[in-house]
Amino acid sequence: MVFTVVVAHACLQVLLHAAGQRTSGALGPAAELVFNLVVDALLLFAPARPRAVGVLVVLAAAIARVADLAAPGLLTSTDALYAGPVPLATPVAVWILVYLWPTPTPAPTAFACVGALALLNAQPWAPTWTGLYVGVVYAVLPAVIAMYVRARASLLSSLRERVEIAERERHLLNERAIVAERQHLAAEMHDVVTHHVTEIVLHAGALRTSTDDEAVKAAARRIGDLGSRTMVELRDLIGVMRSGERAAPAGVTCDRDCARTAAPGTCGRDCPRRAARSTDDRGGDLAELTGSAGASLRVGGDPGTASPAISRAAYRVVQEALTNVRKHAPGARVSVDLRHGDDAVHVEILNTAPTEPADPSLVASGSRTGLAGLRRRVSLLGGTLRSGPTEQGGYLVTASLPALVPAEDHREPEGPASPDPPSP
Template structure:
């Protein structure tokens, strides 16, 4: 579009110049003037592909008719496009030849042509206007464009390096966390499994053996889950390695909820499950989050309340799944198990990521309530 406008502008200026408005008036008939203006306009429009035709038309038109618009525009494109001093010197020399020919042609025509082209001062001014100024403007435009391109490339390179450094720092931190988890957590859980196995073998009664077997099973499951997590931490997945995650144990969903409740019952907690509403399939992420809500709530019951009655309620609504875990008040003061205190915080973040809400509150009778509403 802009080159079409450029062509129209050059053609119009050419026609005005040939009529003596801003140039030397030509004695050619009007159809010839219109044809010359059309040729210069087309050459200017074609400059989007190559500016050499415009330069040739400009040199011929100036030498013949002292026609300045096409030569001026061609010189600007020369400054923008030519590389190397040799090419620039060749173009300036060619333009100088065109100006010299205009002097000779002016002497032949006589009159206004001779006055405009024959005087040294006029020739010098025309040379500066037709060659010097547009060439300098073209060179400045090209230099500015190159500086901006270099600055943009440097900014992109710095951004890429910053991203790479951040990725490297994340990878190092993931590797450090994986080492700590392996050296501390995995080692301690392995000891628990080993001692539970020894207790199961040496147990004097069947109830103790069953409890030891349950502890060993939970410990082995924890080791399996920990090994999966360590694998993800040490080898962060990339788009081409999506299949590696498929080999990991899938995260638990509501189908695994009964097994979780049975483990709590085996530890002495009277857990009762209630399903309300029309049971329907929900998204996998919703099921996983609901499972984690129940898991964290039961873990807190083990830590803070002990063997108390607990109700787990799943309520299926038309647009959301509500999970509610309510436990009775503990019968007596007991020593609480150590904890970091981040369980419910992380659980709330997990629920809110899905657009849900998590509320926790103490009951009047001394119990505790965990309620989550998860859209889906």
């Protein structure tokens, strides 16, 4: 900004010289032009050295006035085209000293320089209306305007800062309200939903032990297994909701009372609790699920590296994607790719373009919120889910989940123990 203003002012001085403003002293007709250009060059250093530049500008004005008294026409033109200040860059110098002074408020040095420039241009030793006009308009007025603009800019900055603080406080209050509502929902789920699911598991166990019909026993066993799995998923969800935060990424301790860690805050591959938890409650059999849907399944890595909550979430992603394929893309070929890493689990479900028209009644039977619900579930676990059509007319669903998340201490719901192992 300073460079642009100074260059523009120097161009103005060159134009005035070309228009006929000359000096008649011993230093030649271009003495005033050279004198003013030197002062302009000094102003380029004003932002970094304001005090030194201010003193030098005042000294230049004093030298010009002394030269004007001792030898008129030496540094200033005796027949100037207009009544201007000495040096010609006085208004620019005043503006830089007052507005761009690098402190919250201009220092007394700046006002002292402005006062000295006003006196030197007003020439109180030979008072005239023209001199008073030059001193006020070219020295005092720029200082007043610069102080007003500077104060206004400071006020706007303060107001903007207050607005930002208020906005942050509003977001904080919103976050607190969300956390409070989440905890309230967690309490309701714990008090109501888990109670009814526990009753379902108990009644299913009682039905299984009180009947001799194998079909009824199998149905009761299936109901009990689904109820137990639902209880585990509810505990995971309630644990995340009560924390008020998203699940931590991979590398956190695998359980609250884990006694072995590879490093502070991390869980080793050989952790016994991790190994024990990685072998049960996987959320479902992916091979059976993909096989019944006619999809190809490819599994990479060690499934034991993922915590149960992550495995269940990956299963739900595949389940929802295959359900959507059956509804919206009949006849399409589907491939499921599940890759387990030390830090993350990646799921990819890709189907080709449908070869048959979709059944309108089947399409209309959905709630159209399956992927949105999955996206929220994956987000709560600290992962991401993306979905969208492919260029070949198919559809791609990808999910990336952390391998480990903090989880509640899983316990089976109270009730009669089942002699049969739960379904995978």
